[in-house]
Amino acid sequence: MHGKRERQISPFQRRQRGQERQRFISYPANDRGFTLLELMVSVFIISVLMAIAIPNLRGSGEKAQKAACESDQRLIRTALDSYWVENHSYPTGTTDEIVNTLVSDKYLQAKPKEPSGGQFSVIISNDTAQVSCSVHGELGDTDGVSPTTP
Numbered sequence: 001m002h003g004k005r006e007r008q009i010s011p012f013q014r015r016q017r018g019q020e021r022q023r024f025i026s027y028p029a030n031d032r033g034f035t036l037l038e039l040m041v042s043v044f045i046i047s048v049l050m051a052i053a054i055p056n057l058r059g060s061g062e063k064a065q066k067a068a069c070e071s072d073q074r075l076i077r078t079a080l081d082s083y084w085v086e087n088h089s090y091p092t093g094t095t096d097e098i099v100n101t102l103v104s105d106k107y108l109q110a111k112p113k114e115p116s117g118g119q120f121s122v123i124i125s126n127d128t129a130q131v132s133c134s135v136h137g138e139l140g141d142t143d144g145v146s147p148t149t150p
């Protein structure tokens with residue numbers, strides 16, 4: 001009963017509300033929405049933009065992984081250098097055993113994980129150490145690695 005009385009409004013109010021409603025739902029007479037051609041052009045433009053952007057994003061990811069890999073390889077070489085300076089020899093064994101020695105002797109804080117899912121390999125021969133990766137090969141400056149190189 002209360003609600004019924006509220007719904008009764010004067011003709012002036014009714015006209016005003018009608019005009020307000022009309023302002024919301026009226027469109028310019030020439031706006032017919034999008035044509036099929038316009039939609040097709042839009043989809044084409046979006047797909048061209050995506051075709052340009054996606055390989056770029058993928059490339060930057062690979063670049064970042066390679067940079068992280070190079071940084072890890074440098075880290076392992078530096079640890080090997082420090083080990084050599086203190087022990088006058090490199091740690092021996094497989095890559096895993098060498099890296100584990102570097103970690104347990106505190107030359108490395110943690111075992112580096114190859115960022116692209118590959119494997120690091122550390123090869124010690126003739127008192128020189130070679131660090132490389134199964135995905136990227138040998139990265140970074142390798143001159144400082146071996147204390148025995150002339």
Ligand SMILES: [Zn+2]
Binds near residue numbers: 114115133135136137
């Ligand atoms: Zn790598």
